[in-house]
Amino acid sequence: MNRDEDGIFAEALRWHADTLRDDMDWDGFTAWLEADARHAAAYDAVALGDALIDEHRGHLAGAAAENRHANDDADAAPVPATPAPPVVVRRGWMRWAGMAIAASLAAVLVAPQIMPPPPQVYTTSADSRTVALEDGSSVLLAPHSTLSIEGRHQQRMALSGGAWFDIRHDPSRALAITAGGVEIGDIGTRFDVQEAAGKVRVEVAEGEVQVSAAPLAQPIRLVEGRGLVYDGKGGTAVVRPLGAEAIGEWRQGRLSFDGAPLLLVAADLSRYAGLRVTVAPGLRDRAFSGTLVIGDGEAALRDLSQVLGVDLRRGPDGLVLDERR
Amino acid sequence: MGLGNDAEADRAAGGLTGLLAGHRAELLRFLAARCGDAGEAQDLLQDLWIKASAHADGPIANGRAYLFRMANNLVLDRRRAQHRAMRRDHQWLDETAGGAAPVEDRPDPSPAADAEIERREEADMLHRAIAALPPGAQRALRLHRIEGRPQAEVAEIMGISRSGVEKHLAVAMKHLRNALADCGYAPGAASHAQGQAGGDVPRSDLRP
Secondary structure, eight states: OHHHHHHHHHHHHHHHHHTTSTTOOHHHHHHHHHHOHHHHHHHHHHHHHHHHHHHTHHHHHTTHHHHHHHOHHHHHOOSTTOOHHHHHHHHHHHHHHHHHHTTOHHHHHHHHHHSOOOOEEEEOSSSOEEEEOTTSOEEEEOTTOEEEEESTTSOEEEEEEEEEEEOOOOTTSOOEEEETTEEEESOOSEEEEEEETTEEEEEEEESEEEEEETTSSSOEEEETTEEEEEETTTTEEEEEEOOGGGTTGGGGTEEEEEEEEHHHHHHHHHHHHOOOEEEOGGGTTOEEEEEEEOSSHHHHHHHHHHHHTOEEEEETTEEEEEOOO | OOOOOOHHHHHHTTHHHHHHHHTHHHHHHHHHHHHSOHHHHHHHHHHHHHHHHHSOOSOOTTHHHHHHHHHHHHHHHHHHHHHHHHHHHHHHHHHHHTTOSOGGGSOOOOHHHHHHHHHHHHHHHHHHHHHTSOHHHHHHHIIIIISOOOHHHHHHHHTSOHHHHHHHHHHHHHHHHHHHHHTTSSOOTTSSOOOOTTOSSOOGGGOO
């Protein structure tokens, strides 16, 4: 019986993985669901668990340290044997968040004296989401991305994934955003940040920012209409001019690339079109220039494979861009 | 390339809604099987229609699969909303029963703050649930689903077969389901009664 249930879960997992494929056997899936009431229940559990993991991946993967910082007790006791401490912590946090979001000046002044505000963490799954900051600035967080905001004046942010920032310039506030090894500071502007495939792209639509990273000899000043690509592996950064309309273009459902390595293009498509795409090792540095429409991700990917003359095939874990044989 | 591509056919059929009309019966049957309730399936089909008509015109490669995927996602979205609501109720009961702080001591968070808290709690809960998984299942889940490694690579790292990885992942998902149900998050297996085993066309009168 138990073994049987594991078998059902394994089948549900296989169906679930297949739902991303164009040649998914939907009739077969329907028949499988109809065959046994436990099938739908198992599939539900698999799909839900998967969606939860997807949504919180940032938190689960990289944020162990941040989690510790925010919620010492809960993290120190990963086995949920003693529910009491996390509840206490949570309540304190709830109180803080309630007041802070109410934007009451008194609350903002009082709460930090009791304890440093824990980071606010925003995570998106398939849809983007606007995060409003207390000073009227806003961040549009791209799909499958995580933004954590810390500090009394929300002055420290960490991004994984992509986001469009519309930040009011406030010289009295030293706002800093970290993303994949770079720190963006001295901000008062509208700009886009994409962190994917070991690279960070910063593109400024208005105003200017300063980008620094440990391997760079000095910070780079990036002005309106310029974009920077930082390569974490080589520790190098390249600055180039951009068309204003190309900056933050994902908001309009397009992705433009100018000599971007295929690995990066695939990472962007995975994020914005909700596909799982991997690139064969030999192709990762193939350059691509052009614009992809992300409304139908698979079509975009097919266009891409045709333009580059590479193969697009189904792998066990989604689509694979591979060298033509 | 082995990719199904009937974009031409789909274009001719008058966009997504035309395509939906053509595949209505199959989609309804799928939705009924997927959510185990014929009435809910009708409802979801309406939602699907609305979504499809809002979809910008343009060629869609393999529109049928696209519609099924949309339908599948609709069910998932709805389940998630239901489970979140259930969890809220559960939690409220917990707090009132557990002699928590008087209600007036707890400021009403704004809806935005509320959602954020929920998200945070959900993440913490998931974190704990994963930490409590059996070691093999936990490792496989982390490598595959959190670090995003292909199953073949996970098999290599763990020194086991592909099917061994699949088994670990199945165990992980099963445990996760149970752990989340214990937290009042998911309703467990039995909450949506599934009444259509054996019936090839699910109808509401087949349900208990």
